[in-house]
Amino acid sequence: MKDKKVLITGGAGNIGSHIADAVIEEGAKEVIIIDDFTRGREENLAWAVKHGNVRIIKGDICDRELLSKSLKGVDYVFHQAAIRITQCQEDPLLAKKVLIDGTFSVFDEAIKAGVKKVVFASSASVYGNPSYLPMDEKHPFNNTTFYGAGKIANEELAKAFREKYGMNYIGLRYFNVYGPRMDIYGVYTEVMIRWLDMIKEGRQPVIFGDGKQSMDFVYVKDIARANILALQSDVNEGIYNVGTGIETSLNQLVKSVLELTNPDLTPIYEKPKNLVIVSRRRASIEKIKKELGFEPETGLKDGLREMIKWKEEQPRGSEKE
Incomplete structure (x- = not known):
């Protein structure tokens, strides 16, 4: 990641801003943040701005023109932008627009820009109520929420973009981040x-x-570290749980x-x-331990x-x- 250009959607939020910190610590040349600041806050990026070359763009991931301009010369993308599960239930159409249409736009524009790898946020919400515990990545989708449906769609889109365009990706199913x-x-x-x-x-x-x-409560800095490990790994397609077990x-x-x-x-x-x-x-975290070397700290x-x-x-x- 040293001397590379990185873009983070939802980069002013809880997870996105911690990824920004971690990326700068890894020596990234430039970090571009796209956030509509519905939930994200500029003060979350104070450390990153002080210690790295950070460009903050206020905008929406559904804005194709903005994405196209912002992704020029970008090596890697961390896609974190989303809306909360409660908001998805209240406004399913908005959930579709942001989680599904927005993610499609991010993947599509990343391919056009020649991005080398996309690491994106999925969620344990895809599992719904457990058929068994701990939940591994083969656990069935028992989801009944619009948020979970959107995240399932994200994972399926990533597979389709890889099949058609060769997109390198890793999706991370976050458990309960705090x-x-x-x-x-x-x-x-x-x-x-x-x-x-x-x-x-x-x-x-x-x-x-x-x-x-x-x-399964997982600390936000552990989540950020999982993202870094996912990006740096030789794995170019896959879905992983991120939790503590x-x-x-x-x-x-x-x-x-x-x-x-x-x-x-x-x-x-x-x-x-x-x-x-x-x-x-x-969460079962055996797969991410074995393949990406992640353990919660x-x-x-x-x-x-x-x-x-x-x-x-x-x-x-x-x-x-």
């Missing part, structure tokens, strides 16, 4: 951020459901958060919202500590719906 630079200002904020706001105000954190639903229930998660913030509080439980909640999630407690420290440094809390 860490500094999470979206705290918008309507669609993550559960951990909501909890931290409640705890700061001395209120009990709310769990929707019984708290037994589980996730550790299952954590929401009850366990809130306990850890409270231990680090306010041990005197206890959670309260409310009826689940309409959004489909996956009952359990745990940050444990949940350490990652939460870093996230809480970052959140406390933010100028204001998340806006309420």
Whole structure:
């Protein structure tokens, strides 16, 4: 990656900005960020801008002309732009436009520009509720959400672009990503951020459901590192899980958060919202370990500590719906 030109879609977001940092540390000559700043924030790129040659373009991945101009001379693409699962459920047409049409445009323009490799964000959402645990890459698509449908389409598009045009790609199925630079200002904020706001105000954190639903929480810097390994590897087609292989229930998660913030509080439980909640999630990471050399480095407690420290440094809390 040294002395190469890299483009990151959604590069001002949580994951994209951490990839930007990692790419600069690897010695990239230039990093181009495309972001519409719906969720991304310029301050997320402060370190990257200070330490590297970064060009920030405010724009939409559905804008073909913008993509065409931005991709000139680019060696590698990290495609991270998307909208949240909750927003996809509320506006399926927008989900199609961004996740499917937008991704098609990114792949198509990357081919035209002679990009050497595309690493793109998929999601564990493709799996839906587990048929078995841990979920490996051969697990069936039990998805029932528009977000998951979009990510399945992304993977199938990548295969089709490889078959027709020889596009080199790796798709990464992220499990539950957390860490500094999470979206705290918008309507669609993550559960951990909501909890931290409640705890700061001395209120009990709310769990929707019984708290037994589980996730595989993976620290954002581990996600960024997985992207770098994917790009640098000799593998030119494939889909990989990125998680920890550790299952954590929401009850366990809130306990850890409270231990680090306010041990005197206890959670309260409310009826689940309409959004489909996956009952359990745990990644098999054997394939990515073996083929890309990835292993998670940050444990949940350490990652939460870093996230809480970052959140406390933010100028204001998340806006309420």
